[in-house]
Structure formats: structure tokens, C-alpha cells
Amino acid sequence: MGAAAVFVVAILAVASPAAAAAGAERGGLVTIPPGLYTPFQRVKAANSGETEAQAPEAIAAFAMDRAPVTNAEYLGFVTAHPEWRKSWTKTLFADGRYLGRWPADLDFGHAEAGDRPVTDVSWFAARAYCKTRGLDLPTTAQWEYALADAGRDEARVRARSLEWFSRPNGAGPGAIGGPVNGYGVGNLIGLVWEWTEDFNAYAITAESRDPNGNDSAAVCGGAAAGIADASDYPAFMRASMRASLKANYTADMLGFRCAGGAP
Amino acid sequence: MTRSRALKVMQAFAAVAALALGAAAAGPGGWPGSSLYNLESRWTDQDGGSVALDAFAGAPVVVAMGYTTCRDICPAIVADMMWVERHLPPGATSRVRFAFFSFDSEADTPERLKLYAESHGLDPRRWTLLRADDSAARELAAALDVPWRPNDRNGFDHAAVLTLLDGKGEIAFQQRGTQASSDELLGRLKGLIAKGE
Amino acid sequence: MRPGSFGSGVAVVAMLAAGAALGASREANRADPIVGEETAVLTDAPNVPPPIHRNHATRVVVHLEVKEVEGQLADGVRYVFWTFGGRVPGKFIRIREGDEVEFHLDNHPDNKNPHNIDLHAVNGPGGGAAASLTAPGHSSVFSFKALNPGLFVYHCATAPVAMHVGNGMYGMILVEPKEGLSKVDHEYYLMQSDFYTQGKNGEKGLQPFSMEKVIDEKPEYIVFNGAVGSTTGDKALTAKVGDTVRLFVGDGGPNVVSSFHAIGQIFDTVYPEGAMSAPTHNVQTTTVPAGGAAIAEFRMSVPGTFILVDHSLERAFNRGALAQLKVTGPEDKLVYSGKQFDLVYQPEGAGARAATGERQVVLAPAARSKEERIKLGAEVFANNCQACHQQDGQGVPDAFPPLAGSDYLNGDKIRAIKTVTGGLEQPLTVNGKGFNGVMPAWTLSDEDIANVLTFVYSKWDNSGQEVTPQEVKLHRVTAGAKETKE
Numbered sequence: 009m010g011a012a013a014v015f016v017v018a019i020l021a022v023a024s025p026a027a028a029a030a031g032a033e034r035g036g037l038v039t040i041p042p043g044l045y046t047p048f049q050r051v052k053a054a055n056s057g058e059t060e061a062q063a064p065e066a067i068a069a070f071a072m073d074r075a076p077v078t079n080a081e082y083l084g085f086v087t088a089h090p091e092w093r094k095s096w097t098k099t100l101f102a103d104g105r106y107l108g109r110w111p112a113d114l115d116f117g118h119a120e121a122g123d124r125p126v127t128d129v130s131w132f133a134a135r136a137y138c139k140t141r142g143l144d145l146p147t148t149a150q151w152e153y154a155l156a157d158a159g160r161d162e163a164r165v166r167a168r169s170l171e172w173f174s175r176p177n178g179a180g181p182g183a184i185g186g187p188v189n190g191y192g193v194g195n196l197i198g199l200v201w202e203w204t205e206d207f208n209a210y211a212i213t214a215e216s217r218d219p220n221g222n223d224s225a226a227v228c229g230g231a232a233a234g235i236a237d238a239s240d241y242p243a244f245m246r247a248s249m250r251a252s253l254k255a256n257y258t259a260d261m262l263g264f265r266c267a268g269g270a271p
Numbered sequence: 272m273t274r275s276r277a278l279k280v281m282q283a284f285a286a287v288a289a290l291a292l293g294a295a296a297a298g299p300g301g302w303p304g305s306s307l308y309n310l311e312s313r314w315t316d317q318d319g320g321s322v323a324l325d326a327f328a329g330a331p332v333v334v335a336m337g338y339t340t341c342r343d344i345c346p347a348i349v350a351d352m353m354w355v356e357r358h359l360p361p362g363a364t365s366r367v368r369f370a371f372f373s374f375d376s377e378a379d380t381p382e383r384l385k386l387y388a389e390s391h392g393l394d395p396r397r398w399t400l401l402r403a404d405d406s407a408a409r410e411l412a413a414a415l416d417v418p419w420r421p422n423d424r425n426g427f428d429h430a431a432v433l434t435l436l437d438g439k440g441e442i443a444f445q446q447r448g449t450q451a452s453s454d455e456l457l458g459r460l461k462g463l464i465a466k467g468e
Numbered sequence: 469m470r471p472g473s474f475g476s477g478v479a480v481v482a483m484l485a486a487g488a489a490l491g492a493s494r495e496a497n498r499a500d501p502i503v504g505e506e507t508a509v510l511t512d513a514p515n516v517p518p519p520i521h522r523n524h525a526t527r528v529v530v531h532l533e534v535k536e537v538e539g540q541l542a543d544g545v546r547y548v549f550w551t552f553g554g555r556v557p558g559k560f561i562r563i564r565e566g567d568e569v570e571f572h573l574d575n576h577p578d579n580k581n582p583h584n585i586d587l588h589a590v591n592g593p594g595g596g597a598a599a600s601l602t603a604p605g606h607s608s609v610f611s612f613k614a615l616n617p618g619l620f621v622y623h624c625a626t627a628p629v630a631m632h633v634g635n636g637m638y639g640m641i642l643v644e645p646k647e648g649l650s651k652v653d654h655e656y657y658l659m660q661s662d663f664y665t666q667g668k669n670g671e672k673g674l675q676p677f678s679m680e681k682v683i684d685e686k687p688e689y690i691v692f693n694g695a696v697g698s699t700t701g702d703k704a705l706t707a708k709v710g711d712t713v714r715l716f717v718g719d720g721g722p723n724v725v726s727s728f729h730a731i732g733q734i735f736d737t738v739y740p741e742g743a744m745s746a747p748t749h750n751v752q753t754t755t756v757p758a759g760g761a762a763i764a765e766f767r768m769s770v771p772g773t774f775i776l777v778d779h780s781l782e783r784a785f786n787r788g789a790l791a792q793l794k795v796t797g798p799e800d801k802l803v804y805s806g807k808q809f810d811l812v813y814q815p816e817g818a819g820a821r822a823a824t825g826e827r828q829v830v831l832a833p834a835a836r837s838k839e840e841r842i843k844l845g846a847e848v849f850a851n852n853c854q855a856c857h858q859q860d861g862q863g864v865p866d867a868f869p870p871l872a873g874s875d876y877l878n879g880d881k882i883r884a885i886k887t888v889t890g891g892l893e894q895p896l897t898v899n900g901k902g903f904n905g906v907m908p909a910w911t912l913s914d915e916d917i918a919n920v921l922t923f924v925y926s927k928w929d930n931s932g933q934e935v936t937p938q939e940v941k942l943h944r945v946t947a948g949a950k951e952t953k954e
């Protein structure tokens with residue numbers, strides 16, 4: 009790498025104020041208070057037929073983007089980081105559909121797309137973007153905790169998710185914005201799926217119907233087995249979506265937002 | 272900032288960046304696009320040495336992930352790798368490498384890895400055990416498609432995946448789950464050796 | 469085996485009935501060597517790919533594309549279907565036992581959701597589901613050897629499974645036995661399934677999926693081939709007198725089991741549950757379990773429109789589980805006479821041929837305005853008329869005449885009162901189409917008849933006139949039900 013790497017860092021330093029400004033425009037980070045979160049999937053302990061109830065996890069305070077990262081923001085990133093432009097990126101890091109809606113390396117198409125979540129980005133790419141902001145992708149627990157919103161409006165959130173699944177596919181996601189939840193986070197549902205840092209944490213079994221998870225010759229420790237609330241279809245849908253992904257996959261309705269430790 | 276202004280600024284950046292990085296398209300080591308050796312993370316081996324992934328380039332390597340305090344599946348993973356090692360064709364024993372990457376950035380110190388290698392009789396001429404920070408482990412697991420996560424018993428839940436990389440770091444074969452004899456992986460490995468890798 | 473001499477019918481039945489256990493053993497199929505390769509022909513319902521004439525196993529490449537598409541569930545009712553191949557039910561796949569199938573599940577990049585496939589024809593974890601969870605814009609490949617002959621359902625098995633299946637993700641795969649199936653004139657593909665919309669049955673517009681209703685197993689629609697009316701009218705199945713017909717019937721569920729029946733046609737042979745081992749004969753109604761199938765074979769003896777239903781009849785007449793098979797050709801009066809005599813049958817008292825029903829008619833509350841009359845009439849309609857004339861008043865072609873825009877109805881109010889109170893059996897013409905069914909006489913109270921007719925007149929572009937209980941009293945044919953108080 010040598011000189012080239014140094015140069016990238018130099019550009020980064022110049023570019024990041026611009027990225028931060030763009031972030032501020034749409035509200036940037038929101039602080040989420042600490043609390044408890046019970047994962048949707050229950051875990052089967054190693055060498056046991058029993059499915060243990062999943063213990064609630066303590067979630068420390070963290071910060072999270074108010075909305076998914078937009079095409080305009082992502083353009084700033086690929087401009088400063090040529091290795092993430094669509095014609096430069098390697099298949100290890102992003103499959104052939106990476107930034108598929110973009111007509112060219114530094115062009116996301118229609119001006120309105122600027123406010124829309126960037127999609128067709130891989131986990132590697134999303135993560136690299138967040139790193140340039142000193143952030144990470146949210147963990148699945150953080151993301152779900154933010155959506156759970158301390159139980160506020162649960163029924164309506166589920167109903168809106170189901171409506172999203174029932175909406176015809178077409179032009180792609182709409183613009184970010186609109187109402188936020190009790191934590192001040194918006195657009196968690198209804199626009200795009202979102203990457204999480206540990207998206208593959210529960211993908212240990214691909215056969216989602218087996219209540220006992222899977223055979224012990226394939227997994228260590230325990231496997232996701234059983235679920236906390238069988239009537240929460242949207243949670244199933246998110247779990248299945250995450251389980252279907254590999255880190256270099258991109259999809260038309262899959263975007264991301266960043267998160268980090270409390271500021 | 273308006274879009275057109277943003278674009279101009281960005282295009283300016285782009286021009287400079289492209290000049291500087293023109294040669295980088297092929298990657299630092301010129302590895303194929305799907306090569307694991309495009310990962311830039313650094314790892315520490317059981318002797319405390321700093322290792323980049325492409326240190327394994329040039330010959331086939333059998334790769335797995337786990338952690339040393341894992342009592343159920345990891346011993347079986349290592350046993351599968353040892354089975355492959357025992358069945359290497361004569362003449363290939365000095366070329367093929369075996370690499371075991373740990374998820375456990377805290378507990379699996381180089382000393383611990385070394386102890387593990389010794390207690391399992393892993394020949395240091397062929398075997399490397401490695402650790403890195405969480406982020407690097409997560410990245411490698413993602414690239415190898417190994418689902419994993421920390422569990423609440425001080426360990427990790429993870430899938431058993433043995434990956435055969437060719438000399439350029441591309442995945443030649445993956446065995447999911449442990450087996451009494453890893454025939455298919457061995458067959459692919461012999462194929463690579465026959466091709467001169 | 470063309471029609472002509474009706475004597476041949478006996479031979480045909482004998483031929484269909486001859487079917488003993490078909491197919492080879494698992495071991496034999498496993499060992500059957502693969503010769504050559506071909507790409508599977510896939511068809512949309514009601515069509516079936518052509519029979520297989522190969523006498524050896526081959527490698528069959530199947531490309532099945534998952535598409536989430538908006539389509540019509542019923543008249544004016546839109547729905548976002550998740551499909552195997554663009555339509556509900558999914559593409560029909562036809563292979564031969566012993567074949568090795570290389571299966572490509574392609575998840576279209578426009579789709580939102582991950583999907584997989586569980587083929588009941590597969591021996592292996594998840595029936596393929598464990599190997600085929602596929603993100604949008606990706607595809608999965610796996611292969612299997614067809615060890616067991618039969619007609620099998622396939623479906624998506626991605627969690628939440630009832631949602632994926634509830635949105636239309638099922639189809640069928642036929643694994644033909646080595647001997648092949650007997651030659652017939654027509655093969656058709658019919659698959660029943662249940663849908664759960666947020667709006668009630670008939671509510672127009674784009675209807676979202678209802679999680680609550682699927683969990684409660686309370687479908688709004690139960691249909692054949694993915695929509696109300698998918699296989700009726702000019703989309704009906706067709707055959708000629710003397711033809712042999714084979715129906716590949718499936719039930720995608722997710723929840724409802726079918727009591728599959730053809731009105732006016734006995735199944736000569738049924739392969740229950742799609743199994744090739746033990747065909748049964750002379751069957752009236754065959755059960756098709758959710759996630760299961762059946763093959764029904766029969767020869768058409770007489771012309772007419774044969775209605776295929778789930779004989780749990782509320783589903784057929786109110787929720788959509790109704791298809792038609794139209795048969796043309798010469799009558800055979802020996803087999804079916806048609807109506808020979810029309811006599812008045814008068815046991816004790818008048819009104820015996822009236823549809824009194826079992827329940828005591830409770831005094832209807834008197835409507836105080838036309839609006840109230842319409843409101844009360846809607847209930848009478850739902851309880852008494854909708855089963856035949858349908859919720860949207862469109863009736864069922866060739867069986868029940870439309871009330872919507874009916875010239876017969878709108879032309880003459882008094883005639884309408886007489887029709888409903890007296891019943892109707894003569895042939896009649898509604899909007900240029902002939903009908904010759906039986907409408908029972910209704911012994912509803914004057915008030916109820918007035919309300920239901922006012923309701924009918926107020927809907928579907930009808931004339932909007934009001935019918936009063938006084939008018940009904942004056943013109944009714946049969947006596948009204950005894951009006952009792954509870």
C-alpha cells in the first residue's frame with residue numbers, strides 16, 4: 009500500500025467535514041438510552057435438546073443515525089474513497105450488483121435520489137462508510153432495541169411493517185424523513201432493510217422451521233432455535249432477511265445506517 | 272449544499288484521488304477480486320509474529336475459525352483438519368498449510384494458542400494459529416461466511432466451516448459441518464496440488 | 469379414444485381403472501443411471517407440461533424465478549402476490565422418477581424478500597429449503613434425485629412460513645412413474661389456496677396481508693388458481709363429450725383443507741394424495757390436504773358446465789373456491805335425461821316447495837327510511853342470496869344470473885317480487901344470457917323481501933327504486949313466513 013494509503017487518509021481528513029455537514033442536515037446521530045432487550049430468537053444450548061429462554065441483554069447507551077444513509081451521503085464517501093466506487097470494488101467486498109441503481113461511479117442518477125437511502129451496498133461497503141465517520145454498523149440487538157422503542161406503539165409498528173411487505177415493488181425506496189419514534193429514530197421500517205454488524209449471528213441454521221435448530225456436528229455452542237414471539241411476523245421477516253445474506257451481497261431494498269458508542 | 276455544488280467538489284476530489292490511486296484497482300497484492308487476500312487485517316500468530324493474510328499465498332491452505340476454549344465443535348474441526356493433514360499425498364506435506372483463526376480476541380493470546388497447538392500435537396511447520404481484534408475476526412468470518420456470535424457462557428456460537436483456499440486466496444471448496452472423513456475437501460486439495468499450486 | 473360410440477366409455481373407464489401401483493423402488497431410482505440433460509418445460513395453471521416419453525432417467529435443469537408481483541385476487545381486489553414464476557399457483561414442473569434435478573431458485577432483484585423452496589418430492593433436509601434460502605437478486609442451486617413417483621406440492625419455507633405461503637408461494641411437481649400415466653385427452657392443473665386480506669371479502673383496492681387473520685386461520689378468500697374467477701366463464705377448462713380428463717389438484721393452504729368435488733361428474737379414478745400406489749375408483753369427493761395433492765381422472769359422458777368446488781360449500785359460493793369445466797358435444801339421454809316433467813308437487817299446504825329453512829323467521833324490525841331499508845336488506849342479502857348471486861351481484865356464469873344491472877330485475881318491480889317470493893324454474897334470459905336453474909321461493913317476511921329488493925335495487929348500477937312491504941304483501945306468490953316474536 010504505502011504512499012497510496014497515506015494519500016487516502018489525507019483525502020479522508022479533507023472530506024470528512026463535508027460528510028459530517030451532510031449528516032447534520034438530516035439530523036445526524038440520535039442518542040439511545042440504555043435498557044434491556046430480549047433477542048427475538050431463542051438459543052439452544054450446546055448438547056442439549058432444550059431451548060433456553062433467551063435472557064434479556066443489557067444494551068448500553070449508544071448513538072445511531074436518525075435515518076438510513078442516503079445516496080448523496082454515499083456519493084461523498086465514494087468520491088473520497090475510490091476503492092469503493094462501483095467500477096473499482098472487488099467481488100470479495102461487493103457482488104456484481106453493487107450500486108446497481110447508479111448510472112456511473114460518481115453519479116447516483118436523478119436528483120431526488122439524493123434523499124433516498126443508498127441501496128445495493130454490501131456489508132463491507134456499509135461498514136467501511138461508517139468507519140470513515142468513526143462509527144460502526146449497529147449490532148442486531150442495537151437495531152432491534154431501537155425499533156422496539158421501549159414498547160411504544162408496538163402494534164402500529166408491526167402493522168406498518170406488514171404494509172411495507174404488501175406494497176408493490178417498483179421504483180425503489182422513497183426519501184428519508186417523516187415521523188421518528190420515541191427515541192427520535194426514523195425510517196427503521198417502511199423504506200429499506202438495513203445491514204447490521206452481526207447480521208450473520210443467527211444464520212447458523214438456514215432451516216427456519218426446525219424448532220431444535222440443527223445438528224450438533226455443524227455448530228458449536230448453540231444455535232438459534234425457537235423464537236420469542238411466534239406471532240411477530242415482521243421480526244421473522246427481518247431475521248430471515250439477515251439469514252439470507254452474505255457479506256458481499258447487495259440488494260435493491262437493502263441499505264444501512266451507522267451507530268456507535270454513546271457520544 | 273446543493274447537489275451540483277456537491278458534485279463539483281466531489282469531482283475535484285475524484286480527480287486527485289484517481290491520480291494517486293490509479294494503480295490500486297488490481298489491489299495491493301494484485302490478487303483476484305474474490306481473493307481472501309484482499310482483506311487487509313493483521314493477525315498475531317502463536318509465536319507473537321504479526322501476519323497479514325496474504326502470508327499464506329502461494330500454496331493451498333486449509334482455513335477454519337474457532338476458539339481454544341471451545342469444547343464441542345472446535346476439537347472436531349481441528350480433528351478434521353488433522354485428518355486431511357494425515358492424508359496429504361507424499362510430497363505435498365511441506366507445501367500445504369493449516370490455519371486456525373480465533374474469534375476470541377481476549378482469551379486467545381499467542382501463549383494460549385501456542386499451548387493449544389502443542390497439546391494437540393500440531394506441527395508448527397504446517398500449522399498457524401492466529402488471533403486479532405474483534406473487528407478483524409468479524410471481517411474474516413464474514414468473508415468466509417461463518418455465522419458466529421458471542422454467547423452468554425463466555426464463548427461463541429458458531430458454525431463449523433472448513434475452507435480450502437488456493438494459492439491466490441480464492442475459495443476452492445468449503446465443507447460445512449464436521450465429518451468423519453473430509454474426503455471431498457481432500458479431493459479438491461489433491462486437485463489443486465496436481466495443478467501445481 | 470375419440471367420442472362417437474358411447475360403448476367405448478366402458479373401455480375407457482376400464483383403462484383408467486386398470487392402474488395398479490405404479491413406479492419403481494427408491495433403490496432402483498437411486499441407481500437409475502442419468503443419460504443426457506434437458507431443460508424443464510414449465511407451465512402456468514391450468515396448463516400442464518407434456519407427458520414424458522423418455523425411457524431413461526436424465527438430468528433436468530429447472531430455473532424457477534421468484535417474483536413479488538401485484539395482481540388481481542378478485543374483481544377490483546388487488547394484492548401483492550409472492551410467486552414462483554410470476555403467477556399463483558407456481559409453475560408446474562414435470563419430471564420422471566430416477567431423474568436428477570438441478571434446481572436453480574432465482575430471486576428476482578426487484579423483490580424485497582428472501583425466499584427458499586421446499587419440494588415435497590425431495591428426500592433431504594427441508595426438502596431443499598435448507599439449501600435454498602436466497603436473498604433478493606441472488607440465486608441458489610441444489611440438486612436432488614427423484615426417488616418417489618407422485619404428484620407433490622412445493623412451497624416457500626422462509627419464516628414466517630404462513631406469510632410466504634399465504635401470499636401465494638406454492639406450486640406442484642409431478643414425478644411421473646417409469647410406466648408413464650395413461651393417455652388422456654386433457655390434463656389440467658388446479659390448485660386451491662386461502663388468502664388473508666385486511667379488507668373483508670369483496671373490499672376493493674390494494675389489500676394488505678392480514679397477519680391476525682392468518683394466525684386465526686380465518687381466510688377472506690379461498691380460491692382455485694390464485695384468484696376468484698380464475699377458471700370460470702371464458703377461462704373455464706374445456707373438454708368434449710367422450711374425452712378423458714385428468715386433473716392435477718393441489719392445495720397450497722396455508723391452512724385450509726379441500727373437499728374437492730366436481731358437481732355432476734364422478735371421478736372414475738383418483739390417486740389419493742397424489743400417490744401412485746393405490747388408485748381408487750368411482751369417487752365423489754376427494755380430500756386434498758393443505759400441502760398435499762390428488763389426481764382425478766374421468767371421462768365426460770354428457771355436455772354441460774361442470775362446477776368444480778371445495779364441497780365445504782361456503783367456500784365455494786362465498787369465498788371463491790369454484791372453477792368450471794365446460795363440456796360440449798351431443799347429449800346422451802340415457803345417461804342424463806335433463807328435466808322430463810314439470811309437475812306441481814303439493815303435499816299438505818301451500819308453499820311446500822318454498823325454501824323455509826330450519827330456522828324460525830324472527831320478526832324483522834321495520835325500516836323507517838329507505839336508507840334503513842337498504843341497510844337491513846344488505847343483511848338479508850348476505851344471509852340468503854349472496855351464496856348464489858355472489859357478493860358483487862355478478863352471479864356465476866351459466867349457473868346463477870347476475871342481479872347487477874339485470875334487465876330482468878330492473879324491468880319490472882312486480883315481477884321481481886313474484887320471482888323472489890314464488891321462486892323461478894323456467895328458462896329465462898338475463899342481459900342476453902340464458903339461464904335454466906332453480907331459484908327457490910323465499911318465505912321471508914314482507915318486510916325482509918322489501919328490504920332485500922330495495923337493497924338490490926340500490927346497488928350495482930340498478931334502478932334505485934324502493935320496494936315497500938305493502939307492495940310485497942299485494943304481489944307475493946307464496947305466503948310469508950309466520951312472523952313470530954322471539
Ligand SMILES: [Cu+2]
Nearest residue numbers: 583624626632
Ligand atoms: Cu417466500
